[in-house]
Structures are given as structure tokens and as C-alpha cells.
Amino acid sequence: MTATIQPGATLGVMGGGQLGRMFVQAAQSLGYFTAVLDPDPVSPAGRVAHYHIATEYLDEAGLAQLMQRSDAITTEFENVPAPALRTLGAHRPVAPSADAVAVCQDRAAEKAHFVRCGVPCAPHAVLVEESDVEGAPASLLPGILKTARLGYDGKGQANVTDRAGLRAAWNALGRVPCVLEQRLPLHREVSVIIARNALGHSVSLPVQQNLHRDGILAVTQVPAPDLDSVLASQALDAARRIADALRYVGVLCVEFFVLADGRLVANEMAPRPHNSGHYSIDACDVSQFELQVRTLAGLPLVQPRLHSAAVMLNLLGDLWFDGTGRQREPDWSSVLGLPGTHLHLYGKTHPRRGRKMGHLTVTAAGAAQARAVAVEAAVALGLPAF
Numbered sequence: 001m002t003a004t005i006q007p008g009a010t011l012g013v014m015g016g017g018q019l020g021r022m023f024v025q026a027a028q029s030l031g032y033f034t035a036v037l038d039p040d041p042v043s044p045a046g047r048v049a050h051y052h053i054a055t056e057y058l059d060e061a062g063l064a065q066l067m068q069r070s071d072a073i074t075t076e077f078e079n080v081p082a083p084a085l086r087t088l089g090a091h092r093p094v095a096p097s098a099d100a101v102a103v104c105q106d107r108a109a110e111k112a113h114f115v116r117c118g119v120p121c122a123p124h125a126v127l128v129e130e131s132d133v134e135g136a137p138a139s140l141l142p143g144i145l146k147t148a149r150l151g152y153d154g155k156g157q158a159n160v161t162d163r164a165g166l167r168a169a170w171n172a173l174g175r176v177p178c179v180l181e182q183r184l185p186l187h188r189e190v191s192v193i194i195a196r197n198a199l200g201h202s203v204s205l206p207v208q209q210n211l212h213r214d215g216i217l218a219v220t221q222v223p224a225p226d227l228d229s230v231l232a233s234q235a236l237d238a239a240r241r242i243a244d245a246l247r248y249v250g251v252l253c254v255e256f257f258v259l260a261d262g263r264l265v266a267n268e269m270a271p272r273p274h275n276s277g278h279y280s281i282d283a284c285d286v287s288q289f290e291l292q293v294r295t296l297a298g299l300p301l302v303q304p305r306l307h308s309a310a311v312m313l314n315l316l317g318d319l320w321f322d323g324t325g326r327q328r329e330p331d332w333s334s335v336l337g338l339p340g341t342h343l344h345l346y347g348k349t350h351p352r353r354g355r356k357m358g359h360l361t362v363t364a365a366g367a368a369q370a371r372a373v374a375v376e377a378a379v380a381l382g383l384p385a386f
């Protein structure tokens with residue numbers, strides 16, 4: 001896939017969530033028409049795309065329609081069924097490829113890929129059958145049991161401390177294939193977003209630092225405060241090796257742990273733009289979504305430049321409820337009155353606790369100022385300080 005697809009053509013996306021919405025917005029800025037396939041009639045991306053095909057992901061007529069509309073197709077969530085991507089890939093340029101997405105869909109395959117690339121990951125065991133549960137090395141406990149497939153935002157995971165707890169957790173998760181990981185002493189979490197094109201050229205965003213609450217990303221800070229430059233290059237280099245070995249085309253995010261002893265460990269990867277890269281819309285001269293457009297369309301890739309320090313706060317559905325559980329609209333004026341705030345709402349009509357409704361990016365000339373304003377914004381919205 002090396003031919004350039006010029007603006008004026010139509011770019012399609014499988015999935016209509018907020019990542020698809022921001023991809024569509026970036027594509028539209030560059031003069032592309034856009035098509036979204038998502039079963040939800042009011043999906044965030046479907047609402048802003050030129051064409052919305054509201055069918056299931058494996059619906060043949062829907063896939064045919066998406067192909068008919070689109071000159072090239074990408075995906076916005078990793079659980080798009082691989083067979084759907086294979087069908088599309090037989091007729092249209094599809095990036096990332098079904099094979100690369102398949103590796104990212106399975107924690108066991110993902111970890112095997114890290115190991116193949118010489119990138120350390122958490123000590124782990126793959127548990128498929130009861131005998132694997134009984135035979136799992138005791139050295140992995142206390143650990144975290146994660147379903148091999150379909151987990152996100154801390155879902156499909158359980159903390160386990162002993163063998164009895166492991167058995168119970170495996171049963172509770174439905175006795176599906178799982179990965180048991182040793183619980184590691186995390187000093188901090190960082191991630192790298194890399195974009196790679198069909199010619200094998202890649203560029204990346206600066207290393208971002210991420211804070212999770214209840215398994216969901218809460219805050220991203222860029223530049224990562226006081227991050228050792230050797231560690232930063234290790235992370236960028238690891239992401240490049242991981243993408244190269246997949247012959248990846250598109251945007252890929254690799255999440256890492258920095259351990260208490262300073263070691264860098266790969267956690268997981270996502271074959272798409274990532275929540276931890278949303279700040280790039282407002283703080284970089286090329287956003288992660290424009291990178292996705294450029295890699296898909298075969299446009300030139302240039303190294304993005306971080307022109308402002310940034311802090312991103314995730315806005316979860318919890319903010320749409322007051323202390324008594326009554327639904328309300330958050331007080332946006334209180335944050336929009338602060339300098340350097342960029343509010344992004346995804347157009348979701350039904351707030352739910354834990355649901356990603358939007359994000360707020362604070363940009364400033366320096367990291368200390370970005371952080372100070374972001375803390376002020378967090379407090380104004382009723383979010384914990386960080």
C-alpha cells in the first residue's frame with residue numbers, strides 16, 4: 001500500500017466511538033470525505049461522518065457498503081472482528097492489517113510479540129485449562145489475572161493473592177483463556193504513540209506519563225515529569241522495534257511500566273490512536289489522528305513537535321451526576337474560564353459512571369503552569385487533584 005490517496009477521496013473507519021470521531025474530524029480538516037461503520041445509530045463518529053453505515057461489524061451488506069464508499073479503511077478499536085478486516089483488506093487498502101490487529105487483540109500473543117522483539121514484559125503464564133491454573137508458578141502470586149481477549153479499562157481483570165483466589169477468579173471470569181501476570185511495583189506508567197507508514201518510516205509523539213484510577217486512564221502529562229532521558233529513548237526504541245516487527249502501518253500505542261528499580265516493562269499495546277495521545281490535538285503540530293490519516297492515505301510523515309506542555313484530564317460519566325445521583329451537566333464555564341483549556345466532548349447522549357464522555361486538555365508554555373491550571377480545572381469539576 002504505497003499509492004497516495006489524495007484529499008477529496010473517502011476514508012472509512014470501522015467503529016464509531018470517540019477515537020473514530022477524532023479521526024473523522026482530522027480527515028475532514030485535510031479535505032477527505034469520511035464513512036463510519038458502527039451499529040449504534042447515534043455513535044460519536046457516525047454523527048459527524050459524511051456517511052454512517054449502521055450495521056453490525058460482520059454484516060456482509062454493511063461491509064460491502066463501506067468498501068463501496070471508501071478508498072481506504074482503518075479501525076478505531078481493537079476488537080473489530082479480524083475476519084471483517086480480512087474481508088475489507090481483500091478489496092481495499094486497510095491499515096492496520098488484520099494480522100497486526102489480531103496480535104493486539106490477544107494478551108498472550110501480544111506478550112509473545114514483546115518477547116520476540118527483545119522488549120521485557122511482566123513475568124506471566126498463559127492459562128487455558130484447569131491444569132494451567134493448578135500449575136501456574138507460585139512466583140506469579142500475588143498477581144493480576146487478565147482475560148486474554150476483550151479486556152479494556154481494567155475490565156476482565158482480577159487481583160489474586162493465592163491459589164484459591166486464582167481458581168475463584170478464573171471461574172468468575174468464565175474459564176476463558178487468561179494471562180496471569182505478576183503484580184509489579186510500579187513507579188510510574190508511560191506510553192508511546194508511534195506512526196509507521198508502508199515504506200517502514202516511523203515517527204512518534206513524545207513519551208507521555210499516565211495516571212490511572214480504577215483501571216481507567218485519568219490524567220496524562222507531557223512532557224513526562226523528570227523522566228530520565230535514557231529511559232525515554234528506551235521506550236521510543238522499544239515501540240519502534242515492536243511496530244517494525246509487525247510491519248505495522250498506522251498508529252500504534254505501547255503502554256509501559258517504569259518499575260521502582262527503574263526498569264522499563266512493556267504492558268500492552270493498542271493498534272490505534274490512544275486516550276493517552278489525545279493531548280496531541282492541542283499540544284502538537286501534528287496530532288495522533290492526523291498521523292492516522294497520513295499513514296492510511298500514504299501522505300508524508302513528519303516528526304510531530306510538542307509546542308506546548310500539556311495535561312489531559314479524562315471526563316468520565318461520573319461528572320454528569322451530582323452527590324444525590326441526579327443527572328446534571330458539568331459546569332463547563334468554570335474550566336473554560338481558565339487559560340489554555342481545550343474541551344473535547346464526544347457527543348454521547350447517555351452518561352454512565354466510568355464512560356468516557358470527553359476530555360479536557362490544558363496547554364501552557366511550561367509544565368508547571370499546565371499542571372497548576374489542570375489541578376484547578378480538576379477541582380472545579382469535582383475531580384481529585386493529582
Ligand code: ADP
Pocket residue numbers: 122144146151152153154155181182183184185186189212215255267268
Ligand atoms: P487495560 O486493557 O484494562 O488497560 P492493563 O493491562 O493496561 O489493562 O491494566 C490496567 C492497569 O492496571 C494498568 O494501567 C496498571 O495500572 C495496572 N496493572 C496492570 N498490570 C499490572 C501488573 N502486572 N502489575 C501492576 N499493575 C498492573
Ligand code: MG
Pocket residue numbers: 153255268
Ligand atoms: Mg492499559
